[in-house]
Amino acid sequence: MADYIHEIRALVGHRPMILNTAAGALLDDHNRLLLQERADTGGWSFPGGYMEFGQSYVETCKREYLEDAGIEVEPLKLLRIFDDDFYTYPNGDQTQLITALYLVRQTGGKPLDHVTDETKRVKYFDLDKVPTLFNGQSNKMVQAVIDEVNSWQAG
Numbered sequence: 001m002a003d004y005i006h007e008i009r010a011l012v013g014h015r016p017m018i019l020n021t022a023a024g025a026l027l028d029d030h031n032r033l034l035l036q037e038r039a040d041t042g043g044w045s046f047p048g049g050y051m052e053f054g055q056s057y058v059e060t061c062k063r064e065y066l067e068d069a070g071i072e073v074e075p076l077k078l079l080r081i082f083d084d085d086f087y088t089y090p091n092g093d094q095t096q097l098i099t100a101l102y103l104v105r106q107t108g109g110k111p112l113d114h115v116t117d118e119t120k121r122v123k124y125f126d127l128d129k130v131p132t133l134f135n136g137q138s139n140k141m142v143q144a145v146i147d148e149v150n151s152w153q154a155g
Contacts, residue, residue, distance in 0.1 A: 004052050009093065016094040022060035023048025024073050024104035025145045032124035033145055034111070035131070036068050039120050041090065043134035046101065046141055047071075047122070057100035065104065069122045072108035079103055080144045085137035101141050103148060 008017065023046035026034040035044045047068035051060040058075050065073045082099045089095070111122045125131065127146050133139050 005050055014092045014094065016096065018096045018098060020051040020057070020060075021048055021097055021099040022051060022057040022064065022102065023099055023141065024061050024065045024075065024102050025079065025141070025148075026065075026069075026071065026073060026104050026106060027145070027149070028124050030124075030126075031149050032126055033130065033142070034069060034071075034122055034124050035133075036118075036122050037120040037131075038134055039116065039118050041134060042120070043138075044131045045134035045138045047119075048099070048101075049118075058102070061100070061102050061104065066109060067116075068112075068119050070109050070112035071106050073104035074107050075102035075104050077103040077148075079148055080141075082137050082140055085135065085140070087135045087137070097135075097137055099137060099141070101144060103145075 025046060036047045037044050047065045048061060049064040049068065051057065061075050062073060065071055079101045082101065086094065086096050112119055127142065127149065130142055
């Protein structure tokens with residue numbers, strides 16, 4: 001977590017918090033989705049994370065994608081805001097996550113090829129074969145990506 005989150009947690013302890021996050025959905029030429037295997041829980045999720053004070057959702061998405069996946073991205077389209085999901089971390093911290101999910105395109109960098117403090121690995125997955133995800137919100141986010149791809153194919 002960012003220092004900002006640590007500072008807030010030091011003040012409020014394990015009291016439930018509303019936190020803003022941003023994530024990106026990057027698809028390859030075969031409409032496979034890039035996901036991050038998280039170092040903290042081992043679950044898979046979209047590269048993304050907590051907004052830091054003073055940042056926008058777009059800036060957060062770009063920063064977190066580079067940190068989590070090693071890839072520079074440009075958000076192309078806001079797919080959806082997710083605001084009704086709750087998560088309890090293994091240490092007991094409770095959150096209501098308000099997440100902006102963007103369809104993104106790669107503008108630089110390359111997928112991480114080493115373990116970091118936040119990421120075990122990144123990998124592309126077929127939309128109908130995603131691994132076990134980090135939380136329920138991530139499942140809803142995959143569905144939003146599927147809906148977007150289906151709209152392209154229908155239109």
